[in-house]
Amino acid sequence: MTSPxxxxxxxxxxxxxxxxxxxxxxxxxxxxxxxxxxxxxASRFSATWGGFSLRWYYSLLNDARILSALRDxxxxxxxxxxxxxxxxxxxxxxxxxxxxPGKGLYRGISYLPLIIPDIAIAxxxxxxxxxxxxxxxxxxxxxxxxxxxxAYIAVVVSTRLTGLNPHLEEAALDLGATPAQAFIKVLLxxxxxxxxSGCLLAFVLSMDDLLIASFTAGxxxxxxxxxxxxxxxxGVKPDINALSVLLILASGxxxxxSEYIRFKGNQRRLK
Amino acid sequence: xxxxxxxxxxxxxxxxxxxxxLIQPIVLLLPSGLWLTLLLVAPTxxxxxxxxxxxxxxxxxxxxxxxxxxxxxxxxxxxxxIGRSLGFAVGTTIVCLLxxxxxxxxxxxKAPKHWRNLLLxxxxxxxxxxxxxxxxAWITILRPSGLLNTVLExxxxxxxxxxxxxxxxxxxxxxxxxxxxxxxxxxxxEKLDRRLLEAAADLGATPQQSFWKITVPxxxxxxxxxxxxxxxxxxxxxxxxxxxxxASSMTVSRLIYNQFLGATRNWGLGSSFSMLLILAVSxxxxxxxxxxxRSAARS
Numbered sequence: 001m002t003s004p005x006x007x008x009x010x011x012x013x014x015x016x017x018x019x020x021x022x023x024x025x026x027x028x029x030x031x032x033x034x035x036x037x038x039x040x041x042a043s044r045f046s047a048t049w050g051g052f053s054l055r056w057y058y059s060l061l062n063d064a065r066i067l068s069a070l071r072d073x074x075x076x077x078x079x080x081x082x083x084x085x086x087x088x089x090x091x092x093x094x095x096x097x098x099x100x101p102g103k104g105l106y107r108g109i110s111y112l113p114l115i116i117p118d119i120a121i122a123x124x125x126x127x128x129x130x131x132x133x134x135x136x137x138x139x140x141x142x143x144x145x146x147x148x149x150x151a152y153i154a155v156v157v158s159t160r161l162t163g164l165n166p167h168l169e170e171a172a173l174d175l176g177a178t179p180a181q182a183f184i185k186v187l188l189x190x191x192x193x194x195x196x197s198g199c200l201l202a203f204v205l206s207m208d209d210l211l212i213a214s215f216t217a218g219x220x221x222x223x224x225x226x227x228x229x230x231x232x233x234x235g236v237k238p239d240i241n242a243l244s245v246l247l248i249l250a251s252g253x254x255x256x257x258s259e260y261i262r263f264k265g266n267q268r269r270l271k
Numbered sequence: 272x273x274x275x276x277x278x279x280x281x282x283x284x285x286x287x288x289x290x291x292x293l294i295q296p297i298v299l300l301l302p303s304g305l306w307l308t309l310l311l312v313a314p315t316x317x318x319x320x321x322x323x324x325x326x327x328x329x330x331x332x333x334x335x336x337x338x339x340x341x342x343x344x345x346x347x348x349x350x351x352x353i354g355r356s357l358g359f360a361v362g363t364t365i366v367c368l369l370x371x372x373x374x375x376x377x378x379x380x381k382a383p384k385h386w387r388n389l390l391l392x393x394x395x396x397x398x399x400x401x402x403x404x405x406x407x408a409w410i411t412i413l414r415p416s417g418l419l420n421t422v423l424e425x426x427x428x429x430x431x432x433x434x435x436x437x438x439x440x441x442x443x444x445x446x447x448x449x450x451x452x453x454x455x456x457x458x459x460x461e462k463l464d465r466r467l468l469e470a471a472a473d474l475g476a477t478p479q480q481s482f483w484k485i486t487v488p489x490x491x492x493x494x495x496x497x498x499x500x501x502x503x504x505x506x507x508x509x510x511x512x513x514x515x516x517x518a519s520s521m522t523v524s525r526l527i528y529n530q531f532l533g534a535t536r537n538w539g540l541g542s543s544f545s546m547l548l549i550l551a552v553s554x555x556x557x558x559x560x561x562x563x564x565r566s567a568a569r570s
Binding site for chain 1: 288291292295296298299300302303304306307308310311312313314315317318321329370373374376377378381392393394396397399400401402403404405407408409410411412418446449450503506507508509510513514524527528531532538541542545548549552556
C-alpha cells in the first residue's frame with residue numbers, strides 16, 4: 001500500500017505584505033547587482049552597454065594607488081582586530097565576573113563607541129592627537145580603530161557569556177586548575193565562536209571606516225575607503241564598479257563565515 | 272593531626288583566591304579602560320573644552336572661554352542645517368518604519384518557519400558591504416543618465432533629477448538603515464504571543480482590528496527601539512548626504528567635517544556642533560533605554 005500522497009498544494013494567496021517584502025528584497029539587492037552588471041561594461045559611460053569586457057578589472061589590478069590603499073586598510077584592520085580581540089575579550093570577561101565600584105560607568109563608556117556618531121569620534125580623536133603632539137600615521141589609525149573594534153568584540157562576547165554556565169570554570173578551579181588554566185582550557189574554547197564572529201564584525205567595520213581614518217591618517221597613510229571616497233565624490237568611475245564587485249564578494253564570504261561560526265557555536269551549545 | 276595540613280592548604284588557597292580576585296579584574300579591565308579613557312573620553316572632553324573657546328583655530332592662540340560658538344549655532348544658516356539634519360533623520364525613520372514593519376511582519380509571522388532565519392539573514396546581508404559603495408551604487412542609479420531615468424524613459428515617464436537633492440539623501444539613508452529596522456522589529460514580532468491574535472479572531476475581531484489593538488501595542492517597544500536607532504544612525508551619517516546630497520544638502524555631520532578638514536577650519540564652532548550632535552544622540556539613547564525594547568535593540 002502506498003502512503004497517501006500529500007494533499008494538493010494549498011491555494012497560493014499572496015498577501016500585500018509578501019509583495020512588499022519581495023519589492024524590498026529587490027530594493028536591497030538591485031543596487032548591488034547594478035554595480036556588478038556595469039563592472040563588465042566595456043563602455044566608459046555606463047548608461048550605454050558597450051559589450052562585455054574585463055578591462056576595468058585589469059585597470060584595477062594595475063592601479064598602484066588602489067593596491068597600496070588596500071594594503072594600508074588590511075594592515076590597519078588586522079592590527080586593530082588582533083589587539084581588540086585580546087582587549088575586548090578580557091573586558092567582557094572582567095565585566096561578567098567581577099563587580100566593583102564604578103562598574104556601571106565603565107560599562108556605559110564601553111558602549112559609547114557603538115553609539116556616538118563616527119564624525120564626533122573622528123574629530124575628537126584628531127583634536128586629542130594634535131594636542132598630545134602625536135604624528136599622524138598608520139599607527140594612529142590603528143589606535144583609533146581599536147576603540148570601536150574592542151567595543152564591538154566585547155559586546156558580542158558579553159552576549160555569549162550571559163548564556164554560559166558559570167559553574168564550569170568553578171568546577172575547573174575546584175579540581176585544582178589555576179585561574180589561568182581554567183580560563184584557557186574551559187572558558188576560552190566556549191567563547192571562541194563569539195570571539196571569532198566579533199572579530200569578523202570588527203574587521204568589516206574597520207575596513208569600511210572612512211571618517212575616523214580620514215581624521216587620524218595624516219599625510220602618509222591612505223586607506224581603501226579614503227581612496228574610494230576621493231574618487232567617487234567626483235562622479236562615476238567604472239573601475240570602482242569592478243572594485244565594488246570584488247569587495248562585495250569578499251564581504252559576502254565574511255558574512256557567510258560569520259553565520260557559519262554562529263551556527264556551529266549554537267550547535268555546540270545545544271549538545 | 273591529619274586535618275591540619277588540609278586546613279592549612281585550604282586557607283592558603285583561600286588567600287590565593289582572594290588575591291586573585293583582587294588582581295584579575297585589574298588585569299582584565301585596566302587595558303581596555305585605559306584605552307577607552309585615553310582615546311575616547313579624554314578626546315570628547317577636549318572637544319567640550321574647544322567648543323567653549325569661541326572661534327578656536329589650529330595654530331592660533333586660544334581665546335578666553337565663552338559661549339560664543341553655541342550662540343553662533345543660532346544663526347539662521349546654521350539653524351537651517353540643523354533643521355535639515357533632523358528632517359532627514361525623522362524622514363528616514365518614518366520611511367524605514369513604514370517599509371520595515373510589513374517586511375518584518377511577513378518574515379516573522381507569515382513566512383514558512385524553516386525559512387525565517389534565512390530570509391532575515393538575506394535581508395541584512397547588504398549591511399556587510401561597504402557603506403561607501405552602497406551610497407555609490409545609488410549615484411549610478413539616480414544620476415541624470417542613470418538607470419532610473421533610463422527605465423522611466425522606457426515607460427514614457429518624465430525623468431527625475433533627484434541626485435544631489437534631498438530625495439537622493441532620503442533614499443540612500445533608507446537603503447542604509449532599513450535592515451537595522453527589520454532586524455529589530457523582527458526580534459520584537461517574533462516574541463508576539465500568537466494566542467492573543469487567535470483569541471481575537473475567535474472573538475470576531477477583523478485582521479485590521481487585531482493588528483491595531485494587539486500587534487502594534489505588543490511590539491511598541493520594538494518600534495521605539497528600531498525608530499530611535501535608525502534616527503541616531505541617520506542623524507550622524509556622513510557618507511550618504513556627502514555623496515548623494517550635493518551642495519544643497521548640508522547636514523550637521525558634513526558641517527563638522529568641513530570645520531575640521533575643509534576650508535573654514537573653525538575648530539571651536541565644529542566642536543560645538545559635535546557636542547550638539549552627541550547631545551541629540553544622548554537624548555535619543557535615554558528615550559531608547561526608557562521606552563525601547565532593549566533585548567531587541569541589542570541584536
